[in-house]
Amino acid sequence: MKMFARSAFRAAQPLKRNLISRSYATEPAKGGSSNTLLYTLGAVGVAGAGYYFFASPSAKDSVAAKAKEAASGPPKKAFTGGDQGFISLLLKDVQIINHNTKKFIFHLPEDDQVSGMAVASALLTKYQYEGQKPVVRPYTPTSDEDTKGFIELVVKKYPNGPMSTHLHDMVPGQRLDFKGPLPKYPWTANKHDHIALIAGGTGITPMYQLARAIFKNPDDKTKVTLVFGNVSEEDILLKREFEDLENTYPNRFRAFYVLDSPPKEWTGAKGYITKDLLKTVLPEPKNENIKVFVCGPPGLYKAISGTKVSPTDQGELSGILKELGYSKDQVYKF
Numbered sequence: 001m002k003m004f005a006r007s008a009f010r011a012a013q014p015l016k017r018n019l020i021s022r023s024y025a026t027e028p029a030k031g032g033s034s035n036t037l038l039y040t041l042g043a044v045g046v047a048g049a050g051y052y053f054f055a056s057p058s059a060k061d062s063v064a065a066k067a068k069e070a071a072s073g074p075p076k077k078a079f080t081g082g083d084q085g086f087i088s089l090l091l092k093d094v095q096i097i098n099h100n101t102k103k104f105i106f107h108l109p110e111d112d113q114v115s116g117m118a119v120a121s122a123l124l125t126k127y128q129y130e131g132q133k134p135v136v137r138p139y140t141p142t143s144d145e146d147t148k149g150f151i152e153l154v155v156k157k158y159p160n161g162p163m164s165t166h167l168h169d170m171v172p173g174q175r176l177d178f179k180g181p182l183p184k185y186p187w188t189a190n191k192h193d194h195i196a197l198i199a200g201g202t203g204i205t206p207m208y209q210l211a212r213a214i215f216k217n218p219d220d221k222t223k224v225t226l227v228f229g230n231v232s233e234e235d236i237l238l239k240r241e242f243e244d245l246e247n248t249y250p251n252r253f254r255a256f257y258v259l260d261s262p263p264k265e266w267t268g269a270k271g272y273i274t275k276d277l278l279k280t281v282l283p284e285p286k287n288e289n290i291k292v293f294v295c296g297p298p299g300l301y302k303a304i305s306g307t308k309v310s311p312t313d314q315g316e317l318s319g320i321l322k323e324l325g326y327s328k329d330q331v332y333k334f
C-alpha cells in the first residue's frame with residue numbers, strides 16, 4: 001500500500017509544475033467513499049486509491065487511543081481555559097531547525113497530561129522584561145493533541161521581536177508562562193468538503209494543527225489544499241510532515257510551495273503567492289461547502305484576504321480572495 005502511495009505521488013509531482021487543476025475527477029457524494037476523491041490528474045493513473053487511512057499509523061494510533069480512552073476515561077488536560085491563569089512550563093529541550101527557527105519542547109506539569117488543545121486553538125505565552133509591560137503572544141503547538149507530558153513549539157526569531165527573541169535566548173531548565181487554549185476555528189469532522197490553507201512563514205503552525213487533526217481521523221474525508229509561501233527553501237517549515245501527508249493521502253492532500261528566493265533547480269512557483277496560482281489550485285468559490293484559512297505575516301493578510309481587526313473581529317474580506325469571488329463567510333483569518 002505504501003508503495004502504491006509513493007508511486008502515485010511520484011507520478012503526480014511533475015504536474016505540480018503546471019499547476020494541476022483544482023477540480024476533482026468525481027466530486028464526492030456526502031459521506032461517500034474516498035475512492036471518488038480523485039484530483040483531475042489527466043493521464044496519470046491514481047485510481048484505486050481508497051487505501052489511505054489504512055496505511056496511516058496515526059489513524060491506527062487514534063483508534064487505539066480512543067479504545068483506551070473509553071476504558072480508562074479521558075486523559076487529564078494541562079490547559080483547561082476558563083478561569084485558569086498562566087501556568088509555568090519547564091523548557092526540556094531546544095532543537096535548531098534552520099537559521100532563524102528553533103523547536104522548543106516544554107514539559108507539561110504532569111507526565112500523564114495531554115495539552116488540552118482543541119483544534120483549532122493556540123496557547124498564549126507571557127514574558128515580562130524588567131520594568132516593561134508584559135509581552136503576550138500566541139503560538140500553536142506542533143505536537144499532537146494526544147501527546148502526553150510535553151508540548152512542542154516551532155518559533156521563528158524576529159530581530160526586534162520581544163517574545164521570539166526571549167524564546168530563542170532560553171535554555172533547557174528555564175520556565176515560560178502559558179495560558180490556553182485560545183479557541184480559533186472549532187473543527188469537527190467533515191465540517192467542510194474541501195479546505196484551503198494559505199500560509200506564510202510560521203503561519204504554517206495553525207494550518208498543520210488543522211491538517212493533522214483531519215488526517216488522523218479516519219471518519220474525516222475533508223480534502224485539503226495547502227499553499228505555502230516562504231523566502232527560501234530552508235525556510236519551509238514542517239516540509240517532511242506535509243510530504244508524508246501528501247504521500248499517504250495523494251487524493252485528498254495537495255501542497256504548493258512558493259519561494260521568493262528559490263534555488264536554481266526549484267520547479268515550484270516563484271515570487272509571492274499570486275492570484276493566478278490561487279485561481280488555479282483553490283476550490284472554486286461557487287463550491288458550496290469550502291473554507292479558506294489564512295495565516296502569516298501582515299503583508300500576506302493584506303495581499304490575500306485583508307487584515308483581521310481583532311481576535312473577535314475578522315474584518316472585511318479584501319485582496320486576492322475577494323477579487324476571486326470568495327465571500328467573507330468562506331474565509332477564516334487565524
Ligand SMILES: Cc1cc2nc3c(=O)[nH]c(=O)nc-3n(C[C@H](O)[C@H](O)[C@H](O)COP(=O)(O)OP(=O)(O)OC[C@H]3O[C@@H](n4cnc5c(N)ncnc54)[C@H](O)[C@@H]3O)c2cc1C
Nearest residue numbers: 137138139140154155156158161162163164202205296297
Ligand atoms: C494563532 C497564531 C499562532 C501563531 N503560531 C506561531 C508559531 O507556532 N510559531 C511562531 O514562530 N509564530 C507564531 N505566531 C506568531 C507569534 O504570535 C508572534 O507574532 C511572533 O513570534 C513574533 O512575536 P515577537 O514578540 O517576537 O515580535 P513582534 O514584535 O510581535 O513582531 C516582530 C516583527 O514580526 C512581524 N510579525 C509578527 N507576527 C508575524 C508572523 N506570524 N509572521 C511574520 N511576521 C510577523 C511584525 O510585523 C514585526 O515586524 C502565531 C500567531 C498567531 C496569531
